[in-house]
Amino acid sequence: MTAVSAQGPPPRRRPGGGVYLHVPFCASLCSYCHFPRTDRHDAASRRRVVEAVLAEFALRRDACATLRDGRRPALTCYVGGGTPSVLEPDLFVRLLQGTWGRLARSPRPEVTAEANPESFDEGRADAWREAGVGRVSLGVQSLDADVLRLLGRRCDPDRARAALRLAAARFPRVSADWILAPGCRRERLAREFAEARELGVGHVSFYILELHAGTPLAADVAAGRLPRPRDAEVESLYLGACEDLERLGYRQYEISNFCLPGQRSRHNAAYWRRTPYLGLGPGAHGFAGNRRYANVADLTRYVAEVEAGRLPEARADRLGPAARRLERMFLPLRTAAGAPLRDLPANDAVLARGEAEGLWRRARGRLALTPRGRLRIDDVESLFAGLARSGPVDTPKSFGLTCGAVPGTGATGAAG
Template identity: 40%
Template sequence: MALGLYLHIPFCKAKCSYCDFASVPGRPEWYAPYADAICAEIAGAPARFPDIPAEQLPPQTVYIGGGTPSVLPVPLLERILRALQEAFPLPADAEISLEANPGTVEPEGLRRLRALGINRLSIGVQSFRDAELRLLGRVHDTEQARQAIRWARRAGFDNLNLDLIFGLPGQSLEDWKQSLEEALSFAPQHISLYALSVEEGTPLARMIEEGTLPAPDDDRMADMYTWAEERLAQAGYLHYEISNWAVPGCMCRHNLGTWRNEPYLGFGCAAHSHLGRRRWWNVRDPLAYIQRIEAGRSPMEGEEILSEEVDMAETMMLGLRLVQEGIEVKRFRRRFGRTPAEVYPEALSQLSAQGLIEVLPERVRLTARGRLLGNRVFAQFLPD
């Protein structure tokens, strides 16, 4: 189990209509103080966590997410990565991912990011249809997305992820096919497909409540997902997580660690960390985060110690997201001293009888039907 590192960059050019992530639009005057604060938090981490088990070091993966990390000027990202390397020297083959929005990149910046050691770029394309991008409130259009992908390739990013969203109000199966086909035409190493989730309090939710937009149609979403599964399999992609596909050898190592419920340290506002049975999180507001660090105070807002019951349940719910791997019985037993069948005899036999999971001697995983009804399966493992 290697440690993963997560860095949260909360800034975006504008707020998308569906977004309830920890992100703020604008505020370029906070960029430099935020970079200083996150560098200070990173620099203090080795002293704050002296008891990270030796087998979890050095960290093997870094994920810079947000927000839109690519809005930060490259020199600030450079400082942050330098602070990271000083606090946690990374192996030469570490995976370092950065999320980028097509409206925030240019060729020279991408070349410099690649030269900094960032070796995996995740581009938030979301759709190859301009009307859909407008509906989502994205700051970019389809031509900028195509351009960003070409520039990323030229800058030397040979491990590229494209994010797409499906199930948009009014989106037809044909519209969806068109977006996914265009994504495939760029031969990305990795594709993430997310079902649109309408989050309370967002402009999108209000438009649906007011009847300006139709609510997403669950049956059509299921058709879109099933079609994508078939199309991506035909194109040679491995479906390794409910929402993620990769060409063999290009699964996201950082996120694999998350789904295996392995330890991670998060830095920046709203970042979560999980070491052993302890989990904690930082203040969500970027200014409060900066002020706390500047005042020499901890940015931590809350923490909890997980019981074994909760730790096991979360390991089941996260691991079942892994389509092929599922929950490895050996790994689960090594961690908890018991097998999933010993801990959850009734849930496993019921779910298996309903055709939602497959219980094999070496692993437990979702069936194709279970992947469509994941939440029903996961609910079975929630502790009372």
């Protein structure tokens, strides 16, 4: 029985929430990137946007209320981009302290900031640590100069190594992003991951390169200047790399995320559990009370909306029961633990078919995708979404799923 004091039950503490801060500035633009970001900025525009983010925080006082008064302690903060390390250290600290720093935080919060190797230096590392950052996520992408060139990255492999060394010397937790791009070779990738392990990287986010309409890379592929990556080759490289990472001790806990013991990203895990989070900044996404919103990505419009005292939202959706049900199926399906079988609309014959085709396994009341199934998550989701809409169907002879690209992330910090 729960003890109730003479003053009545203690105030109800809800599970904690997260905060995502989007920094939309980059030193240069990568050929593949579709995230909200710009390479046209100066000290004045950086300051103006940071001030606008602080003003947005004030505008969202209702959403912040439960985080601020401790009813929902803030558990994690993720400063993503863009490239947060482009910000001057004092501006970065102002951004963090003027938002996250004003909330009631849990005793051991997780605070992550993304950095690019070429703009991460000792001054930033010290300022970030002082301001409470405990985890740095470096956008390495590759340690192969040819692959970096193809991706339009400015950084060379030695600079990336130096940044990883600096991060590991200053922060208890270091993550690094890698991309499976054309030109990657299995042995070479395995050597890069082994090097990352030696340099102190405890967490790896490994993404399959996605071609997004409107990016220079997609245009090059469409015009035949670059070959379209072949599904079979991508599949074998991804599956091989997953094995190599596991051999090095990195456990795969989500489609694109691998970590050594104790190094899991709590911020990302919260997204997959549908925990509320406050998203602030141009193009940031947020979620609270079954409402999902996306901020205006255009910097001028974002600043103008906030300065006029309006919420800078481009879109907001209140999720109905059907949408909530889909999220409860699909978000945990991304993780190694999988989704509870009770949340899935499939009958036993459908479940047995997917198992026979090596797409998933069932254990302890959950359905978890196999590595092959993870590569086809888009198709698996369509299958379950179709079943949820139409109810029980005859069992197909075969799902015959072909390989699709692993989906990426929006500006939510569901990376690194």
